[in-house]
Amino acid sequence: MxxxxxxxxxxxxxxxxxxxxxxxxxxxxxxxxxxxxxxxxxxxxxxxxxxxxxxxxxxxxxxxxxxxxxxxxxxxxxxxxxxxxxxxxxxxxxxxxxxxxxxxxxxxxxxxxxxxxxxxxxxxxSPKQAVVKEAEKAAEKAAPAAPVAEETPATEAVETEAAEAPAAEEAAATEAEAAEAPAAEEAPEAEEKK
Structure with a gap:
């Protein structure tokens, strides 16, 4: 006591x-x-x-x-x-x-x-204290995962390059279609003027 x-x-x-x-x-x-x-x-x-x-x-x-x-x-x-x-x-x-x-x-x-x-x-x-505890638990779980990601930076670079390549091809195709569409619209107008 x-x-x-x-x-x-x-x-x-x-x-x-x-x-x-x-x-x-x-x-x-x-x-x-x-x-x-x-x-x-x-x-x-x-x-x-x-x-x-x-x-x-x-x-x-x-x-x-x-x-x-x-x-x-x-x-x-x-x-x-x-x-x-x-x-x-x-x-x-x-x-x-x-x-x-x-x-x-x-x-x-x-x-x-x-x-x-x-x-x-x-x-x-209180809910605030519960959120703080959940954040601490998430930080503890993320801390052991971080060293695993640092050991393999080469695989991450290959994955990001592979993800960027199809995106770049799609962007080039979209630009080409956009360039052809206004040219096709202008051609009929030019023929009507003649």
């Missing part, structure tokens, strides 16, 4: 804070969004994102580590860990970070505490 912020911990002591963060993370993974105070949401964000990073690895050691972090007291959260590894992590596999979003929603009526909604960002990565 990251170093806590300055000031008093959430709850009474470090053990209480760990249990609170574990319960908040379990609720977040179960419901995909929860409403809590801004302070708790800000403290939950790095905790939950680290657990999601472990879930993206998908191996047994990561599963056990997440299970230990979420269910500190009992094993009632095995279903939530399973859901995290099988449903949430694959949806976030293309995302490199920023798995959660905090939105402030105003103050609570009773004690005027600032409230926020923390939710998982399950939308696909």
């Amino acid at each position: 990251p170093t806590p912020t300055k000031g008093p911990r959430l709850g009474g002591g470090p053990a209480h804070e760990r249990l609170m963060l574990a319960n908040l993370a379990a609720s977040l993974f179960e419901h995909k969004r929860i409403t809590t105070t801004v302070t708790k949401a800000k403290r939950l964000r790095p905790y939950a994102e680290r657990l999601i990073t472990f879930a993206k690895r998908g191996d047994l050691a990561s599963r056990r580590r997440v299970q230990g972090a979420i269910s500190a007291r009992n094993n009632t959260n095995k279903g939530i860990v399973h859901e995290l590894f099988t449903e949430i992590a694959p949806q976030l596999s293309n995302r490199d970070g920023g798995y959660t979003r905090i939105t402030k929603i105003g103050n609570r009526k009773g004690d005027n505490a600032p409230m926020a909604v923390i939710e998982l960002v399950l939308e696909p990565v």
Whole structure:
């Protein structure tokens, strides 16, 4: 867990804070969004994102580590860990970070505490980022193909000359036909004048 912020911990002591963060993370993974105070949401964000990073690895050691972090007291959260590894992590596999979003929603009526909604960002990565990744993949594919083309410049020259030869013949034939056509049109006009 990251170093806590300055000031008093959430709850009474470090053990209480760990249990609170574990319960908040379990609720977040179960419901995909929860409403809590801004302070708790800000403290939950790095905790939950680290657990999601472990879930993206998908191996047994990561599963056990997440299970230990979420269910500190009992094993009632095995279903939530399973859901995290099988449903949430694959949806976030293309995302490199920023798995959660905090939105402030105003103050609570009773004690005027600032409230926020923390939710998982399950939308696909923006189209711009997808285009950039496709361009990078295309550049990687083109890079190995370039040395192959450089090894055979003679064959490329022969191919371009062969392609240019029929084009030159067609152009000469078209010019000859164009020159004959106006001459043929002018000849009947000249005969009519006589």
